[in-house]
Amino acid sequence: MSTRSEFLKRLESWGTQLAKAILELEEPIMEIPARTLSNTIWDEKARMLKLGPEKLHRRFLDVKEARKFMQTVLMLRLIVEAIREDVYPTIRDLYYNGKHTIVFKDPLGRTHRENTWDEQSESNAVIEDIEVATNVLREEMGVSADVKGKIVGPIVVRSQGYELDASKFGETALSLPVNVDALEIVKVEASYVLVVEKDAIFQRLVREKFWSQEGAILVTAKGMPDRATRRFIRRLNEEYKLPVYVLTDGDPYGWYIYSVYKSGSIKLSYESERLATPDAKFLGLTATDIDTYKISDNYVIAANDRDIKRAQELLRYPWFQKPEWTREINLFLKKKKKVEIEALSTHGLKFLHDYLRDKIRSKKFID
């Protein structure tokens, strides 16, 4: 594990190389991998979304690039300062900290005012550029962000010298930190990882001691997962070879959430090698399950236009091009019906446990 000060050196050397060019009267040029849709590639062999080889060259003397160039240098300075001052700004702090108005006169003597950036989307994009260009991640820079993930189960972790045994949390849970790579995994005695889309279902399974009966690590990130949760699950799978099962609702949104855990996301394709878990299995409800589990029409919800549109998108994604998935998505588009995890309660309040055990033991999941 590298320390924040080691990452500081990498950021500094990137900045120094730009300064050196200027001192040598050369044009400073930044080389940054292009984070565009066209440069996002489905890597069949690695089974994840990756960034392609396309690079953009941000030139200081290119008028079209000058603004972006300035923004990148400004953000680099802010991040370097934060590390030197030992603070952990949020991405929004950095947006505010760097936002100011530049006043300048044009050759005709007219005064202009321009903001360094107007929206947080601009400053966020610059942080991402610095991540791909320097290969130092936001987490490694010590930038703070929302963290959604929480866990319980037979795992002991160490954070800043403190040992935390997630099998001894009673009805509480352990909230993941922003930078899970600084979290040392001390001991794992689990047989698998169960990722639950919904927080209330997670709470249920904690209280019903499902995880201790199964020897499973239970994780939730409440909907679309954040970077920290995805990274932690990836580590459990990679470093401890734990099978990972993802339980979501039976609708295109749930299926997409699963694919983000498994294959990565378009937006963060440059991060897939850290965040994606290609081995993750889908344990949630499928379109077929409505019949298999005899879920009556009463518990089934009619799909709306957004669901339909999303399903059509899924069909086009290469990582859904598997017979199991195309069959399920087409069945969904035909029947136009979705179903939530909680609909399993129609067979009694304990049926969820049977469902989970049956799908895992009998390998009724989708890979």
Add this chain to the structure above:
Amino acid sequence: MSTRSEFLKRLESWGTQLAKAILELEEPIMEIPARTLSNTIWDEKARMLKLGPEKLHRRFLDVKEARKFMQTVLMLRLIVEAIREDVYPTIRDLYYNGKHTIVFKDPLGRTHRENTWDEQSESNAVIEDIEVATNVLREEMGVSADVKGKIVGPIVVRSQGYELDASKFGETALSLPVNVDALEIVKVEASYVLVVEKDAIFQRLVREKFWSQEGAILVTAKGMPDRATRRFIRRLNEEYKLPVYVLTDGDPYGWYIYSVYKSGSIKLSYESERLATPDAKFLGLTATDIDTYKISDNYVIAANDRDIKRAQELLRYPWFQKPEWTREINLFLKKKKKVEIEALSTHGLKFLHDYLRDKIRSKKFID
């Protein structure tokens, strides 16, 4: 602390009393405090929203009430069964578990089909009715729901026999359980509680060790707080006399979030005596702060129509009828400007710490 089986008795006896009436050939009648806006009262002395004395009588033989009567008995049965089976269903599980279609013939021989309930809002309302009628809370029934709160700081709690020292969590945090009343508070060595609206700011303050420098318990519920977080803060204030400070953005939404912690909410007014913390102080940004802290126009956001509407609502709420608040809200309505916590970063990334210390030490908060 009562156990779940003791609460079961109270629920059973409420049901038995209805059955007894029927066996004695009397009409079963439920008496339920009315959870209506008109029966929600601002209790000036207790400084919280409370439910008034109005009661509704749900009569079995009243055609208008029959559906609700049936729903209430059905839900009572589901909850009693869940406790007997030792499961912890979510409110959505109960909705599904109880949803079915009743088929009946009218006197003319025509067949009708009616659902026990159509929307979760209906089944949720019935759970709330049972809460107020029996004085057994959802948490006490063992019903699961989303939990948003997490904490760090000098406090030791015990959950199901496991002791958790929230000062020894490193960069992780302790997620609260659904039923915080079953959480035993073993030891508290804090000087105050700081409630932070935003999760990313919470992460920052954890990593910058602000809480250990201050001996403070740090809490976040990420936006509008859930019942568990509100209850836990109330307990810290009531049982340990800890001052509670709430840090939110400087906009009507942030101010309202503060008031929910302090005075309770209209929807859960029957719960205020457990959930509200009338002593809570507002530590977030005010309209005046934009001038006080010299926050330039660059970092200030123009209020939109929803902000304006919300501010006008706040002015009408009796619990905002204090000179400090009416002045601030009117200033906001005049200037139409809002400001986020992160805007303090304009004075450097460490300024947030100075701001918090200054507001607390110099009593620059609003009560």
